Amino acid sequence: MAIDPVTLEILKNHCRAAAESMAFTLYRTAHSTFVKETEDFTTGLTTPEGLTFATPTELGATWFVGLNYGNVIKAIDHYDEGDIGMTNDPYSGYVCTHSPDMHIWKPVFHDGEIVCFVVGHIHNTDVGGAVPASLSRTLSEVHQEGIRIPPTKIVRRGEINQEILNVLLANVRMPEQNWGDLKAQIASVNTGERRVHEMIAKFGVETFREGIAGLLDYAEAQARDIMRELPDGRYFFADYLDEDVAGGYPCRIALTLDIHGDGCTFDFTGSDPQIEGSVNMPTGGAERHALMMVGLVYVLYSLNPRLFLNSGVCRVCTCIMPDGTIVNPRFPAAVGLRTLSVQRLQGVIIGAFSQAAQDRLPAGPASGGPIMNVNTIDNRTGRRVVASIDPITGGAGGNPREDGTEGSGANSSFLKNTPVEINEAEVPIKILRYGLARDSGGPGKHRGGMATELRFEAQAPNTRITARNRDRSRFTSWGMLGGRAGSQSRFLLNPGTDREENLGNTDILKIGPGDVVHIGSGGAGGWGDPLERDPEAVLTDVKRHMVSAGSAERDYGVVIAGGTVEAAATAVLRARLAAGRAEGGFFDFGPERTAYEAEWTEGNYTALTELLAGLPVHWRFFVKHRIFEAVDALPPERRRGDGSEVRDSYAQVVGRYPQLAALL
Incomplete structure (x- = not known):
């Protein structure tokens, strides 16, 4: 039997308050400036399957509203009361998104059964690796970005797993800081566990279970109402990152937004191949990975600030993310600066939606x-x-x-x-x-x-x-x-x-x-x-x-x-x-990008995307650079912008490298 709307509203506020209590505990007990001042952390409550159904609104990062802990929860085959799982490995389940982010999750039991998990993450100032603070655009593989801990139990039945802790602290530059922040995280999930037990005592366990599903459905219904207000259609937007390598070329993130009824599709075909730097986004190709959903959540919340924020919001969208690209890289691509690329991605999503809601959304964020x-x-x-x-x-x-x-x-x-x-x-x-x-x-x-x-x-x-x-x-x-x-x-x-x-x-x-x-x-x-x-x-x-x-x-x-x-x-x-002055367009991209896109037109990028997609992943970044060099060397009269100069340059590159030609 479905929970009644009044009870659901009351439970919603209790769940959000529980997540915020966790956040305040973490905020007040953390050691590092980056957590206690900058507030780069999250807290939340998830279903037994790992779907986030409640997050704070007052404290912490706003990126992981739709985070699904399911893969890392399943990576541990059995839980006892008092256990706490932990990981910071971007490629183990695609929950952690770069190595400084330490995620933990604790099961909450009632009568011997798990009713939910209390979860959260902090950004450690340093987790070892090649450079202080562990992250740099100069790094080319995830192994350089600090120690990685696959999903494991950091606490077993209430006791710290000292062996894992010793390995972690031996590999970081400020072990007392990491240990202090980890203790704050543990205190946070313990707070969340208490708050869940209080809710069960107040509402009853069946109402709590039904309410979790109801809250996800509630957020989904709100999001679909917002989507129905927007005109159906296909809206394209692209933007660029400064590439990591010295003398590099712009790195493109392209999105075709397809709005259809009460849902939408994000198609990232046209985005650049994964690069030999650290701005790749580790998503595993999941159709609703949290990193890809942040911009969607920002847009929908801007259009309706009464939107309840949880994983249900993301059900209105599915993503198409070509394999081996910046939005879906293959191991062991470096991913440490995914913060930068995700910020640019958020702007791309805002730019696409702004064409459908031009009187309701802002211009480009800084x-x-x-x-x-x-x-x-x-x-x-x-x-x-x-x-x-x-x-x-x-x-x-x-x-x-x-x-x-x-x-x-x-x-x-x-x-x-x-x-x-x-x-x-x-x-x-x-x-x-x-x-x-x-x-x-x-x-x-x-x-x-x-x-x-x-x-x-x-x-x-x-x-x-x-x-x-x-x-x-x-x-x-x-x-x-x-x-x-x-x-x-x-x-x-x-x-x-x-x-x-x-x-x-x-x-x-x-x-x-x-x-x-x-x-x-x-x-x-x-x-x-x-x-x-x-x-x-x-x-x-x-x-x-x-x-x-x-x-x-x-x-x-x-x-x-x-x-x-x-x-x-x-x-x-x-x-x-x-x-x-001349007639302006819908967007003003500034003189530098306008001049660039006069040569690197949509026709050229379409040809580039098609040709690179046919190559082995480890060749794509290299060939992209050789094509750019060849096109840059062309005289103006040979630059037509229809893709032909890209195809001609590609043929030259393949002819120059017999090792590549043998693979085609």
Whole structure:
């Protein structure tokens, strides 16, 4: 018998409160800055089969609403009361998505039967591997990204599995920090177990069991109602990552969104092959893998903020992910910087949906700024410090109603900044600036959210910096419906001196005392024609040093003199700017991407996708580069954009490598 709607609503709130109690326990007892300040963690409740049916809304990361723990739960053949499972291996069940993320799960028993699991993860600052903080775009295989623990019991009948713990702690750079965070995780799931027993005592075990299924169905029904509001059709969108290798080419994520009735399909055909770097996304090709669903959840929640967030939401979508591509790589591809690629993927999904709901969704979210990690020695104590000092995020895209959130918005808003005082107390650096970057938000009727920038000085020799997730150094976030693209990201060493160096997408850096690092994210895209922006809003931005006077005139057509808007001069300037510009498209991708896609057209990418798909996976990345080199060398008169130059170049590459030709 189905549970009645009133009881289901009450149970829903209790389940969410249980997940939030777990989150507060973890948040208050964690050791590392990245957990207790940045809040890169999750908690939740799953069905006995592993489907997440409740998550917090107040604390932690927002990525794993649809996470299915089923594969790792099944990897352990038997559970007793007091057991806790653990894994951080991206290729064991495809629950963990890179090695620093330690997932744990605990069965909750009632009368000898498992009624649910309480689960969660934290991002460890370091799990060993080739580089401090374990992640770098220079790494080429998962073995370099730190210790990997397949699904196993870290706690057996309430007792720590000391052998596994010893192996873990022997392979990390700050074992006391990892152990402290793990104890916080264990406390969190113990809190969740207590809360579940309280619910069973209140509602009864049968109502609790029926309610779990009801909550998944409830979220699915809400999501399908949202989908029915959108027009059926096929909507294409693509965007690019800065490739990992030095001198590399853009790495493309392409999506064809097919909306049909109360559901949709994500077809990622046209996305680039898995690359010899660490931005691959480990999904195992699962049709609703959590990483692929984050953007969907963000879109649906934006369209209806009353949406209950659990795995049921994801039932409205299925994915097509070609094997051996960036969205479905084969072992042992490196996956550590999947954060960067998933953020870009989220923007791609938003861009596709925005064509179906243009009056309800924002322009492109900012990106390109890293999560900064420092590995150094404390001059006072001689103690080694490995710490995350800040996420350098950008704002949200402008939307139909308002400007984008400044500095930390859209798909990165769950990453909280660490106060300067805490960073300087815990890490031997001196912070010189931490704030918003002027003129970084894309101009628009509703301006894009601004970029964040950080400038700090090293205090000790051999200070190693890991700036993971660096991107947007070439292509920028996109503007929409007349709004303009946001700014590029920046990464400079010793800015303003004769030793200034542009570090580009470098993410591993060694500096010494007195060296200064300046890093800034990209800015978000604007929404709507900037010439329609209220001149007084432009004046306010100028007074707040968010927009320069030069940008006010150049981008918004607003003339400011003596601290006020010159109304007559503004009207004349706006009329002149409007008359002199070309007709714009639905999106503004910025001049760099526009120039790139004039040569790398959809016709060329269609041919490239078809040809690479016919090769063995381990040849695809190599051949892609050889084709790009050959096309780049063509004179302008031979570039037709219809795919023929790609096919000709491919034939040359195959002819050059008999080892490849023998495989075809």
